[in-house]
Amino acid sequence: MASVADFAQAQQPVYHMERPAKTGLVDWLTTVDHKKIGILYGTAGLIYLLIGGLEALLFRLQLMKPDQNLFVGDTYNGLVTMHATTMVFLAVMPLIAAFSNYFVPLLIGARDVAFPRLNAFSWYTFLFGSLILNASILFAEFPAAGWTGYAPLTSRGAHPGMAIDFWWAGLTLLAVSSMVAGVNFVVTILNLRAPGMTLMRVPVLAWMMLVIQFLLAFSFPPVAVGLILLAFDRSFGTVFYQVNMGGDPQLWQHLFWLFGHPEVYVLILPSMGIVSEILPVFSRRPLFGQHAVIFSGIFIGFVGFGVWGHHMFTAGMGPIADAVFAATTAVIAIPTGVKIFNWLGTLWGGKLTFPVPMMFAISFIPMFTIGGLSGVMHANAPLDLQQHDSYFVVAHFHYVLVGGALQGLFAGLYFYFPKITGRMMSETLGKVHFWLFLIGSNLTFWPMHDLGNRGMPRRIYTYPADAGWNDDNYIATIGVFFMTAGILALVYNLLTSLKNGKVAGRDPWDANTLEWITESPPRVHNFDFTPVVFSERPLFDHKHTEGLEIPVPSQPEQIHMPSYSWKPLWVSTGALMVVLGLLMFTVVPFIWLLSLAGGVVIIGSVYAWVSEPV
């Protein structure tokens, strides 16, 4: 019987680079290696996860008891706004980008992404955007209009300071980064698949990544337009959101949610993909109904563009729009249900083992289902009118995003850490993390259903003692302490396992897909030879099916790998200069010269980029 050790016996390939790679810090600044960029995204995402969590801890302390004065007014609003913005754009999205960067090429048997330098450009643009988004703290000011930034709350009149300017500028850079990454990965997944890997043999995680790349590429432009209009209003005096000039606040809501709802699926589909990879491995069964899982993911992606109005039932769109959005929202529950039953079907009759990734993957199912069920309730427009802007909604999307998206990413982190670092994470600490986090998130978010039903609105910084909300709020804050402790266990586990973890080897979980035939961590060129694929479980076949082994060539391959480049950093710096000039337009005279210089930097570096041999 063949084994994964076969791949260690392959001839070392000869690979060619135009310029030898740099070392040390310069290597990390100039790298175009998808694995290193993935690690950069992941590190940034984890750091922002801590920052966003700290912000949540602070405002939960304020809400722990009635009539408190720790953080009031715009300080509280700023904490809530930055918590949500940070968690969505700077924590979960880069963690997803980390998985797509590191694992999409490995999953499909490729050596890198289609456009490695463009990938580095996406990373730097993300980094600069995230820094700008947080830069307003230097001026002792937070953007405080909520993460949804509803007009006219974001107007000069309502927020005269610089904070909203930093907010739109940061988000615009993040939008550019995501759109570029979306295009890059669409091409990567469609064009760089290993020989034999037909579309239906592409692993479900890579499939879900493909769906979200389309969502990123097509859903970010509307919000980019919304942000550009906001920027013009604030810097150049246009009147898009000026109600006294006839402007309609619904314009922003449409542009924002036309992005915002597909974005919800951007956040959840990768976790569904991760869970779909992990459950079969630890159930020792193939994924039940693989094609149904893939097609339901595609269906969710499509219909996701037609449901945004359910965020706006109270805005007065009219009965026809309300009815259509109610129907599409209800429809999207069907493919979601298909996935849930497929996961249950995978577990059914399997030989289950429960290492930490499996624990997170299994708890993903009920936690996400709770969030999904409270979500489909909002398809009912009359009911939604009651729940809108109440804590019930907060409970719903935290079950989906924390119990769902984040737990899925944790599952992926424990599952793939051995591949990324070559070492296993501590199972004991992982279990501590799991239980603390699971208990904590339920303690925090379950009572919020009740708070919502008792009428507690979102985004209030305090409440009177006789409102009947005291106990639920107290429990919710206690839950945050549990989650914080869980996250600290994770951080400690990550840092110690990096050095002291058990050596993992190529295939520590006895898994099914191509990434596990590489060394841990994989070398620059990923695969010593191009793998040939005969089914949706190439490694499983190799190990267990006579006649379907992945052929190991006796001759070494000639491989060309892309060289390091400074150009992506230059182009991103130019984009940063453009945005900085625009956001300070009204306060610093002649600052537009900075934007102009940025434009010149971009054109110059693009010219250098295209002339550079790779």
Place this chain on the structure above:
Amino acid sequence: MSAELAHADDVALSHDAGHESDHDHGHPATVENNFLGLPNIKLAMWAFLGSECMFFGSLIGTYFFYHGKSLAGPLPQDVFSIGITSISTFLLLMSSLTMALAVDAMKLGNKNSARNFLLVTALLGATFVGFQVYEFSHFVHMGLGLSTSLFSSTFYVMTGFHGGHVTIGVIWLTMLALLIHQGKLNTQRLPVSVEVAGLYWHFVDIVWIVIFTFVYLLEFIQ
């Protein structure tokens, strides 16, 4: 950006080497090659243009969302001059013709002629932008400032972003012509480089056809 295509495809190409002779021991006979048939850079351009459709769709949608809701004049009928805009539209449409000729010339391997057609295309594009600058300053002169009304804000930002795209296209085509002239790009991939620039250019043209039809012409249908 024509750039990426010149070199980055190497990553994909590295796949093809090596395994041909090795899967002959009893495996299912067919090993599908999954290359979609479109070069990476061309597929990327199509995906990017899809993204651009959403971008201009949002801008044009905003224009119509606010159409007829301005509280102050001048209104579109007061300022639009179909005559002048028709001339600039005609020039832009002709630039699509010269772009197509550049793509054809490159496919036939005629570098000089491709370079010249690219430059003519860029010149026509620059003339279009010049007309737009004139149009904007003329409108401002007629009392239509950026902050005058919903019409002025939506009109300037929408057509301004289109003009910005044309400007980027002009810079791109000029750069491409320069690179062809210097012989800096991989000859084998030059036809695709020019074709991808052409895709972008035609797209920007089509957006203008939509804007000219729906924003300018429809204004005068009674």
